Amino acid sequence: MFRTFLSVILAASIASVFPQSSSAETMPKMVSVSVHYGDLNLATDAGAQTLLQRLNAAGRRVCGGRTSPRSIMMYQLRRACIREKVSTAVAELGSPVVTARLASRNEKMTASR
Numbered sequence: 001m002f003r004t005f006l007s008v009i010l011a012a013s014i015a016s017v018f019p020q021s022s023s024a025e026t027m028p029k030m031v032s033v034s035v036h037y038g039d040l041n042l043a044t045d046a047g048a049q050t051l052l053q054r055l056n057a058a059g060r061r062v063c064g065g066r067t068s069p070r071s072i073m074m075y076q077l078r079r080a081c082i083r084e085k086v087s088t089a090v091a092e093l094g095s096p097v098v099t100a101r102l103a104s105r106n107e108k109m110t111a112s113r
Contacts, residue, residue, distance in 0.1 A: 031061070031062045032062075033058040033061050033062050034058075035051070035054045035055055035058045035089070036054075037051050037054065042093075042095045042097055042098055043095075043097055044097065045097065045101065047097070048095070048097045048098040048100075048101040049101060051098055052086070052090075052098065052101060052102060052105065055085075055086045055089050055090070056082065056086060058085070058089075059081070059082035059083075059085040059086050060082060062081075062085055063078050063081035063082050063085065064078055064081075083106075086102065087102065090102050
């Protein structure tokens with residue numbers, strides 16, 4: 001069975017960053033990325049880790065390219081966007097192993113700050 005997961009939309013994430021405009025040309029584009037995971041066993045730590053890597057890659061595509069190191073605000077907004085998209089996707093998936101792996105990773109990131 002071929003499973004596809006994660007469809008994320010960028011417009012809501014960046015709408016608050018850019019001023020509102022009546023022009024359709026200046027409105028952010030909708031971006032959706034599908035993440036395939038039919039080849040993974042999500043009941044294992046290895047499968048959960050691989051899915052999280054794929055979700056992070058999809059989040060980076062949806063939330064935009066690399067930002068300049070000089071633009072701390074844009075870097076922080078991009079990182080928050082990626083975290084939000086990955087967290088939302090994991091919550092929608094409902095896999096206990098993937099959820100636990102994400103929580104563990106988030107705890108390590110928080111502790112290292």
